[in-house]
Amino acid sequence: xxxxxxxxxxxxxxxxxxxxxxxxxxxxxxxxxxxxxxxxxxxxxxxxxxxxxxxxxxxxxxxxxxxxxxxxxxxxxxxxxxxxxxxxxxxxxxxxxxxxxxxxxxxxxxxxxxxxxxxxxxxxxxxxxxxxxxxxxxxxxxxxxxxxxxxxxxxxxxxxxxxxxxxxxxxxxxxxxxxxxx
Numbered sequence: 001x002x003x004x005x006x007x008x009x010x011x012x013x014x015x016x017x018x019x020x021x022x023x024x025x026x027x028x029x030x031x032x033x034x035x036x037x038x039x040x041x042x043x044x045x046x047x048x049x050x051x052x053x054x055x056x057x058x059x060x061x062x063x064x065x066x067x068x069x070x071x072x073x074x075x076x077x078x079x080x081x082x083x084x085x086x087x088x089x090x091x092x093x094x095x096x097x098x099x100x101x102x103x104x105x106x107x108x109x110x111x112x113x114x115x116x117x118x119x120x121x122x123x124x125x126x127x128x129x130x131x132x133x134x135x136x137x138x139x140x141x142x143x144x145x146x147x148x149x150x151x152x153x154x155x156x157x158x159x160x161x162x163x164x165x166x167x168x169x170x171x172x173x174x175x176x177x178x179x180x181x182x
Contacts, residue, residue: 003035003036003039007039008035008036008039008089009035011035011036011038011039011087012035012038012086012087012088013087014033014038014039014041014087015038015085016033016037016038016041016042016043016082016085016087017041018079018080018081018082018109019043019070019071019073019074019079019080019081020079020080020081020109020113021074021079021113022113022114023113023114023115023116024074024077024078024079024113024115024116025076025077025078025115025116025117025178026060026077026078026079026115026116026117026118026119026150026174026178027078027079027080027081027109027110027113027115027117027118027119027147028078028079028080028081028119028121028152029080029081029082029083029106029118029119029120029121030043030044030051030080030081030082030083030121030122031082031083031084031091031094031121031122031125031154032082032083032084032085032086032087032088032091032094032098032102033082033085033086033087034046034049034087034088034089034156035087035088035089037067037087038087040067040068042067042068042070043067043070043080043082044067044080044155045067045068046156048156049155049156050155050156050164050167051121051155052064052065052066052067053164053167053168054155054164054167054168054170054171055078055171057164057165057167057168057171057172058167058168058169058170058171058172058174058175059171059172059175060076060078060171060175061073061076079113079115081106081109082102083099083102083103083106083120083122083125083126083129084098084099084101084102085102086098091122091125091154091156094125096128099125099128099129100128100129100131102129103129103130106118106129106144107144107145108145110144110145110146110147111145111146114146114147115147116147116148116178117147117148117149117150117174117177117178118144118147118148118149118150119149119150119151119152119174120149120150120151120152121152121153121154121155122151122152122153122154123135123136123137123151123153123154125154126151130144135151136151137151137152137153137170138150138151138170138173139177150174150177152167152170152171152174153166153167153170155167
């Protein structure tokens with residue numbers, strides 16, 4: 001599916017529903033929907049986003065799911081939400097205030113749905129949302145609303161710091177951690 005520039009720009013007003021249920025193993029939290037995701041109604045839908053491939057290569061799913069199969073994640077104990085609801089072309093278009101407000105909403109959502117782990121896909125966005133300067137990719141000592149916390153790299157194709165194999169390794173580290181009893 002291809003979209004014109006105008007079609008993508010009109011998607012900025014659309015909201016993308018969470019894929020969520022109580023007591024998930026992992027609630028994956030993106031920064032915010034991209035315009036492509038808002039236009040399709042599916043998380044991580046932009047061609048070039050490496051989320052679905054990293055999820056598969058990290059061992060969370062037996063095959064690479066398509067964005068339009070996102071509801072299947074619930075059967076694997078996984079869900080998806082975002083820090084900020086507003087769709088943008090790039091995450092750096094979000095304001096500090098939007099991320100901070102999104103952090104409060106996320107804390108409430110985690111308290112309500114009680115996943116075993118919250119995995120935030122984006123170090124910088126997490127630092128901004130929670131005024132946490134010293135977090136790095138991997139497990140965190142702090143919790144959010146009583147839920148264990150893991151930071152993953154942003155899977156956007158714009159994130160040149162992590163290649164797909166490195167993303168998959170980080171996803172696999174999280175998968176291994178959730179397989180260990182608490």
